[in-house]
Amino acid sequence: MSKRIKVALIGNPNTGKTSLFNQLTGLHQKVGNYPGVTVDKKQGTCKISENSTAIITDLPGTYSINPTSIDESIVLKSLLNSNEDEKPDVIVIVADIENLKRNLLLFSQIQDLEIPIILALNMADQMERKGISIDIKNLEKQLNTKIVLISARKNKGIDTLKEAIENYNSLKIHSDFKELSHKIDTTYFDELAKVSTRFLAYELWMMLTKQHTSLLSSEEKEQLKSFGSDVSTQKKYQHKETIFRYQKINSILKETYTIDASKATDLRAKLDAVFTHKIFGYLIFFGLLLLIFQSVFDWASAPMDFIDGLFASISEFTKSNLPAGMFTDLLSEGIIPGIGGVIIFIPQIAILFLFIAILEETGYISRVVFLMDKIMRRFGMSGKSIIPLISGTACAIPAIMATRTISSWKERLITILVTPFTTCSARLPVYAILIALIIPDKKLFGFIGLQGLTLLALYGLGFGSAILGAYILHKTLKIKSSSFFVMEMPNYKLPSVKNVFLDVLEKTKAFVFGAGKIILAISIVLWFLASNGASDFKNAEKNVTQNIANQKLSSTELSQKIASQKLENSYIGIAGKAIEPIVKPLGYDWKIGVGLIASFAAREVFIGTLATIYSVENNDDDISTIKQKMASEINNETGEKRFNFATGISLLLFYAFAMQCMATLAIVKRETKSWKWPIIQLVGMGSLAYLTAFLAYQILR
Amino acid sequence: MNSIASLQIGERGIISEECLDIIPLKLLEMGCLPGIEVELLQIAPFKDPLYICVNGSHLAIRKKTASKIVITKI
Numbered sequence: 001m002s003k004r005i006k007v008a009l010i011g012n013p014n015t016g017k018t019s020l021f022n023q024l025t026g027l028h029q030k031v032g033n034y035p036g037v038t039v040d041k042k043q044g045t046c047k048i049s050e051n052s053t054a055i056i057t058d059l060p061g062t063y064s065i066n067p068t069s070i071d072e073s074i075v076l077k078s079l080l081n082s083n084e085d086e087k088p089d090v091i092v093i094v095a096d097i098e099n100l101k102r103n104l105l106l107f108s109q110i111q112d113l114e115i116p117i118i119l120a121l122n123m124a125d126q127m128e129r130k131g132i133s134i135d136i137k138n139l140e141k142q143l144n145t146k147i148v149l150i151s152a153r154k155n156k157g158i159d160t161l162k163e164a165i166e167n168y169n170s171l172k173i174h175s176d177f178k179e180l181s182h183k184i185d186t187t188y189f190d191e192l193a194k195v196s197t198r199f200l201a202y203e204l205w206m207m208l209t210k211q212h213t214s215l216l217s218s219e220e221k222e223q224l225k226s227f228g229s230d231v232s233t234q235k236k237y238q239h240k241e242t243i244f245r246y247q248k249i250n251s252i253l254k255e256t257y258t259i260d261a262s263k264a265t266d267l268r269a270k271l272d273a274v275f276t277h278k279i280f281g282y283l284i285f286f287g288l289l290l291l292i293f294q295s296v297f298d299w300a301s302a303p304m305d306f307i308d309g310l311f312a313s314i315s316e317f318t319k320s321n322l323p324a325g326m327f328t329d330l331l332s333e334g335i336i337p338g339i340g341g342v343i344i345f346i347p348q349i350a351i352l353f354l355f356i357a358i359l360e361e362t363g364y365i366s367r368v369v370f371l372m373d374k375i376m377r378r379f380g381m382s383g384k385s386i387i388p389l390i391s392g393t394a395c396a397i398p399a400i401m402a403t404r405t406i407s408s409w410k411e412r413l414i415t416i417l418v419t420p421f422t423t424c425s426a427r428l429p430v431y432a433i434l435i436a437l438i439i440p441d442k443k444l445f446g447f448i449g450l451q452g453l454t455l456l457a458l459y460g461l462g463f464g465s466a467i468l469g470a471y472i473l474h475k476t477l478k479i480k481s482s483s484f485f486v487m488e489m490p491n492y493k494l495p496s497v498k499n500v501f502l503d504v505l506e507k508t509k510a511f512v513f514g515a516g517k518i519i520l521a522i523s524i525v526l527w528f529l530a531s532n533g534a535s536d537f538k539n540a541e542k543n544v545t546q547n548i549a550n551q552k553l554s555s556t557e558l559s560q561k562i563a564s565q566k567l568e569n570s571y572i573g574i575a576g577k578a579i580e581p582i583v584k585p586l587g588y589d590w591k592i593g594v595g596l597i598a599s600f601a602a603r604e605v606f607i608g609t610l611a612t613i614y615s616v617e618n619n620d621d622d623i624s625t626i627k628q629k630m631a632s633e634i635n636n637e638t639g640e641k642r643f644n645f646a647t648g649i650s651l652l653l654f655y656a657f658a659m660q661c662m663a664t665l666a667i668v669k670r671e672t673k674s675w676k677w678p679i680i681q682l683v684g685m686g687s688l689a690y691l692t693a694f695l696a697y698q699i700l701r
Numbered sequence: 702m703n704s705i706a707s708l709q710i711g712e713r714g715i716i717s718e719e720c721l722d723i724i725p726l727k728l729l730e731m732g733c734l735p736g737i738e739v740e741l742l743q744i745a746p747f748k749d750p751l752y753i754c755v756n757g758s759h760l761a762i763r764k765k766t767a768s769k770i771v772i773t774k775i
Contacts, residue, residue: 066727485763486727489752
């Protein structure tokens with residue numbers, strides 16, 4: 001059994017911490033969850049020598065251990081953990097040589113928690129180019145720590161770091177907190193230290209200011225309370241603590257760190273002048289958006305068709321090669337199409353995340369946030385909301401998770417609530433088929449396709465309603481929360497292929513396993529409800545055979561008739577019939593009603609459900625595709641086509657507005673920690689969908 | 702009373718000592734300290750947020766925060 005060393009990576013955002021993590025662990029990483037919070041826990045293993053393995057945890061990037069967001073609070077919680085299994089043996093602080101001063105603030109705070117620590121100075125290969133020189137020996141002495149120079153991207157210095165990790169037992173523990181706290185208020189901090197023998201004075205100070213007292217006994221909690229009676233003093237002390245830490249860092253760096261200003265390039269300034277320009281900035285951003293959507297459609301269509309075909313043939317193969325029975329039906333009609341329904345979105349989601357990862361890696365996305373902040377604020381959101389709104393066009397689930405970077409709760413909540421309005425990829429199959437049915441395939445001015453234009457209009461409608469919804473919420477929600485906003489504008493850099501690849505892989509995996517579980521479960525439930533029923537269901541075959549005894553029907557037609565009869569009397573058919581009066585004013589019949597119910601698993605299930613329901617009533621053998629089946633469906637009351645213009649538009653609007661996705665509702669519940677908001681979302685968006693669909697149908701009829 | 706919000710693009714100022722309690726802790730931690738020089742690099746369209754360089758950190762802050770931080774122009 002080799003030795004296992006628990007390592008935690010900590011550092012400011014944009015210091016290359018993720019690059020280092022990827023370099024150390026490669027594909028040996030997995031994403032878990034921290035207990036009780038919805039922050040992803042990235043862990044990986046790394047062999048550091050013949051007889052020891054490191055278990056590396058990549059903690060969220062933070063500027064200080066005083067948290068301002070859920071992600072950041074994880075760092076402090078991990079470090080205060082009294083649970084020996086969880087507490088890291090050694091901490092690697094990743095610092096970037098260019099912003100060393102700011103990086104050392106976090107270092108000094110963590111050092112005072114008295115955990116073995118290694119300072120890894122990243123991007124060391126850039127020192128010469130940037131005119132930086134550091135007296136490492138002296139800096140080590142002054143900071144009382146071990147320093148390793150690395151370049152995570154160029155894979156340099158990693159071995160030295162591994163060696164330092166292996167010998168973590170020989171690292172010196174050092175804390176300046178006593179000296180520091182005596183500069184602030186000697187009596188206060190000396191008394192505070194007496195509260196508990198198990199914790200350091202600095203740990204107690206952290207617990208006090210963060211109200212993170214779960215590790216203390218009730219007696220200790222009681223004693224600690226008296227120190228926190230005066231909040232303004234506490235704040236003052238925190239401010240002083242930060243100032244004194246910086247003073248010390250400044251004096252140390254004066255001796256050990258020099259930067260030759262003449263070497264500074266003004267590349268950043270030049271690029272910023274273009275990317276944050278009041279005209280070109282927006283043009284470039286919208287140009288990029290167009291390029292992204294174009295690529296998402298173009299590149300994803302071939303793999304999506306392939307996946308579609310693949311799962312259809314797997315289903316077919318299962319049906320014809322396994323012994324007939326309940327289990328085979330469950331496989332071929334429930335599970336396999338269910339899995340297929342999840343897999344089919346992977347190409348689109350992966351491509352979109354690829355673009356977003358590249359934009360984030362290069363540092364460009366911060367410039368977009370900077371450009372959009374003021375506009376978004378008018379609608380009660382933050383500049384940072386732009387990322388979820390773009391991601392929402394792939395899938396609302398990862399998009400809602402991406403709102404965690406927004407520190408104002410009101411801005412974040414509004415973003416969460418309106419993200420599902422954006423046109424996600426699950427709506428696309430429904431849109432595509434309905435548009436093909438009701439919009440003529442004509443060209444405007446000879447080159448603008450009407451059908452494409454309709455799709456674009458639906459995208460605009462989704463985005464527009466998100467913005468409008470946000471505005472209404474902004475004016476009605478009475479939530480007091482600070483709209484404090486600060487964002488680092490990182491250096492521009494070329495994206496690393498490894499980082500982008502691993503990021504896309506991780507997000508796609510999260511979608512498949514997160515949303516996939518729910519979609520699969522609901523598909524199975526739906527299949528069960530569609531293939532079981534009361535007595536009429538069981539006698540469907542007999543009834544059909546009796547009814548049409550005098551008609552000459554081919555065996556396919558007969559089995560289709562039986563299938564549709566069965567469906568009508570299955571549990572789901574009964575449910576569809578029950579809601580028929582409700583959906584009738586929108587121009588739908590019970591079959592479409594069933595499709596709407598089924599859509600709660602995932603919107604795209606609508607098409608498959610209709611395909612199951614429609615049996616072909618005329619004797620034309622070549623009518624096989626879903627589109628043709630839908631086109632030939634007749635509304636028995638009017639004798640017109642079921643999918644005429646009015647019903648089509650009504651359905652499109654319903655799908656554009658309704659919140660028909662259980663998986664998203666589950667995520668909203670998790671992120672807002674209450675059922676209140678997902679219920680408001682479901683009812684609000686549902687009513688809006690019903691109303692617009694109703695109006696559209698009644699006017700166009 | 703000059704604040705960061707009253708700077709023109711390219712202008713610099715020193716953050717005044719009396720600001721200590723007004724500056725949000727998070728900004729302090731990111732290097733925005735009394736006695737330190739701030740440079741305004743860029744103003745977003747619609748006059749908000751501001752893009753500043755302070756103590757080697759390049760930050761975007763909203764005008765509301767910036768107008769609270771008193772400076773002496775250099």
